[in-house]
Amino acid sequence: MSEESFTITDNRSGETVTVPIVDGTISSAALRELDKGMWFYDPAYMSTANCNSKITYIDGGNGILRYRGYPIEQLAEHSNFLEVCYLLLNGELPTEAEAEEWVHHITYHTYVHEDIAQFMKGLRYDAHPMGTLVSTVAALSTFYPEAKDISDPHNRLIQTHRLIAKMPTMAAFAYKNRLGLPYEYPVNHLGYTGNFLRMMWNVADPGYEPDPILTRALDILLILHADHEQNCSTTTMRTVGSSNADPYSAVAAATCGLYGPLHGGANEAVIHMLHDIGSFDNVTAYVEKVKSGETLLQGFGHRVYKSYDPRATIIKKTADQVFEVTGLNPLLDIAMKLEEVALNDPYFIDRNLYPNVDFYSGLIYEAMGFPMDMFTVLFAIGRTPGWLAHWQEMLDDPEQKIYRPRQMYTGPDERDYVPISNR
Numbered sequence: 502m503s504e505e506s507f508t509i510t511d512n513r514s515g516e517t518v519t520v521p522i523v524d525g526t527i528s529s530a531a532l533r534e535l536d537k538g539m540w541f542y543d544p545a546y547m548s549t550a551n552c553n554s555k556i557t558y559i560d561g562g563n564g565i566l567r568y569r570g571y572p573i574e575q576l577a578e579h580s581n582f583l584e585v586c587y588l589l590l591n592g593e594l595p596t597e598a599e600a601e602e603w604v605h606h607i608t609y610h611t612y613v614h615e616d617i618a619q620f621m622k623g624l625r626y627d628a629h630p631m632g633t634l635v636s637t638v639a640a641l642s643t644f645y646p647e648a649k650d651i652s653d654p655h656n657r658l659i660q661t662h663r664l665i666a667k668m669p670t671m672a673a674f675a676y677k678n679r680l681g682l683p684y685e686y687p688v689n690h691l692g693y694t695g696n697f698l699r700m701m702w703n704v705a706d707p708g709y710e711p712d713p714i715l716t717r718a719l720d721i722l723l724i725l726h727a728d729h730e731q732n733c734s735t736t737t738m739r740t741v742g743s744s745n746a747d748p749y750s751a752v753a754a755a756t757c758g759l760y761g762p763l764h765g766g767a768n769e770a771v772i773h774m775l776h777d778i779g780s781f782d783n784v785t786a787y788v789e790k791v792k793s794g795e796t797l798l799q800g801f802g803h804r805v806y807k808s809y810d811p812r813a814t815i816i817k818k819t820a821d822q823v824f825e826v827t828g829l830n831p832l833l834d835i836a837m838k839l840e841e842v843a844l845n846d847p848y849f850i851d852r853n854l855y856p857n858v859d860f861y862s863g864l865i866y867e868a869m870g871f872p873m874d875m876f877t878v879l880f881a882i883g884r885t886p887g888w889l890a891h892w893q894e895m896l897d898d899p900e901q902k903i904y905r906p907r908q909m910y911t912g913p914d915e916r917d918y919v920p921i922s923n924r
Contacts, residue, residue, distance in 0.1 A: 505521075505522040506520060507519075514535070518531055518535055540909070546736075550731075551739070552731070552894075552895065552898065552900075554730070555569070556589060556894060557729065557730045559729070559730050559805055561805040562808060563808060564810065564811045566812065568585065568589055568727065568728060569588050569592055569593070571594075573815070574811065574814075574815060576724055577721050577724050577815045580724065581720055582694060582724050582883070585724050585886070586603075586607075587603050589728055589887055589889075590889060606666075607666045608666070609662070610662050610666035610667060611667065611669070611687040611689055611696065612686065613667050613671060617637060617640065617641070617644065617671070618684060620640055621637055621675065621678050624636065626679065628678070628679065629874055630675040630676055630679060631756070631759075631760045631765075631878055633671075633675040633679075634668075634671055634672060634675055634756060635753055635756045635757055636753075638752050638753040638756055639749060641663070641749040642747050645663065645747075648747040648748060648749060651745055651747065651896060657748070657896075660749070661748070661889050664748060664752055664889060665885055665886055665889070668885050669694075669696065669697035669700065670686075670687055672697070672881070673701045674700075676701060677701075684700075685700040685701075691710060694723065695710070695716045697719075697882070698715065701871075712826055714822055714823070714826050715823060715869055718819050718822055718823045719869070719879075721815065721816075721819050722819070722862060722883065723879075723883035725816065725858060725862075725883070726879075726883030726884055727883050727884065727886055728886070728887030729805075729884075732764065733761070733763075733764045734759040735884075735887060736758075737755045737757070737758035738751050738754065738755035738888040739891055739892065739904065740904040741754040742895055742896065743903045743904040745903075748892060751892055752888055755888045756881050759877060759884065765880045768800070768860075768862045768863035768876050769863060769873045769876050769877070770799040770800070771799045771864075772832070772864070772873055773799070775835050775836055778835050778839070781834045781835055781838050784835060784838040784842055788839070788843065798839075798849075798854065799860075800856060800857060800860030800861075801843060801855060801857065802853065802854040802855070802857065803857045806853075807853040810855065810857040810858050812857075812858035813855075813856045813858050816858060816865065817856075817861050819861075820865050820868075823865050823868055823869065824868060828868075830864045830867055836861070840856055
């Protein structure tokens with residue numbers, strides 16, 4: 502932990518205060534000692550840290566991402582998604598005994614109440630899978646009313662097991678519901694990710710098992726999406742959770758945040774862009790349109806990363822393995838040419854526009870057979886343990902209270918009511 506400080510003087514009163522800087526973060530409480538009625542205007546929280554957290558570390562300038570101190574590269578290569586879930590929630594990698602118990606608890610809760618299945622069937626046949634998922638996660642709070650007792654750590658743990666376990670089941674049901682196909686129930690010996698792929702793709706084949714290479718590839722993608730610090734959906738999880746709402750309601754709210762195209766829909770936008778480009782020969786002309794401001798370059802740049810997104814490097818390697826099984830995605834040549842042109846053009850280099858995690862993930866999902874409207878659903882499955890880890894951390898943090906940011910009022914001064922006949 503690095504500590505520095507600076508001194509600031511209020512030119513209205515002449516009062517001076519010393520403001521500490523801890524790990525590059527300024528304490529607003531120290532500044533407010535000068536004026537208790539002063540607030541800080543920070544649109545979109547671009548410069549605001551709303552919490553202390555031990556979960557995820559990001560160094561955007563150097564392209565570093567770590568979960569609980571472990572580099573994402575090592576976790577993607579050696580770990581699995583359920584082990585990463587345990588790490589995010591507990592702070593340490595599990596021992597063999599702890600891992601066995603953890604997997605047992607998750608596996609035990611993969612089935613959903615049959616009334617939940619009927620609830621999902623009650624939605625429109627063409628309902629967007631994310632809309633279905635949001636509604637169903639929220640509905641779970643009515644099936645587990647004891648979840649409202651968030652003061653009990655053991656009770657919170659049970660709900661955590663349920664949410665991680667049931668997200669793939671509800672996701673697969675949402676997909677099958679849209680096609681009018683019968684739901685495929687969990688077969689837990691296949692493991693978390695394999696079981697999900699079976700629920701997605703199997704129709705009446707009791708011996709069906711997904712390809713192990715594709716299963717491992719999806720597991721890696723879930724790991725890469727498991728947490729990413731204080732993004733929109735995670736901040737939503739903390740905001741709703743700060744009111745002491747039950748975890749199902751908070752996860753449903755976080756899923757709504759993810760539903761927005763500026764957050765969870767980025768990889769879908771990449772696929773649309775590649776289709777719009779149309780062919781390898783059109784890439785250069787498209788890049789010129791981007792530079793002139795006529796269109797946007799999807800899948801490049803990041804709010805936090807100012808160099809190459811480390812997750813994009815891992816996904817690019819994973820894509821090669823997937824395409825060996827599925828065959829090349831016809832959009833791949835366009836994507837690779839686009840990346841090559843952008844990485845060698847000063848326009849993009851000067852603006853730190855490097856490929857991010859969304860640039861290749863959509864190509865992998867499409868090659869595996871997922872329709873584009875399922876991409877964000879897959880994101881939600883992967884991000885659930887991160888949301889829950891932050892929710893749990895917030896509840897255990899004595900500094901946290903119900904979230905209540907302030908505003909800078911820019912409306913009219915006081916004025917008198919005018920009867921309608923005189924307006």
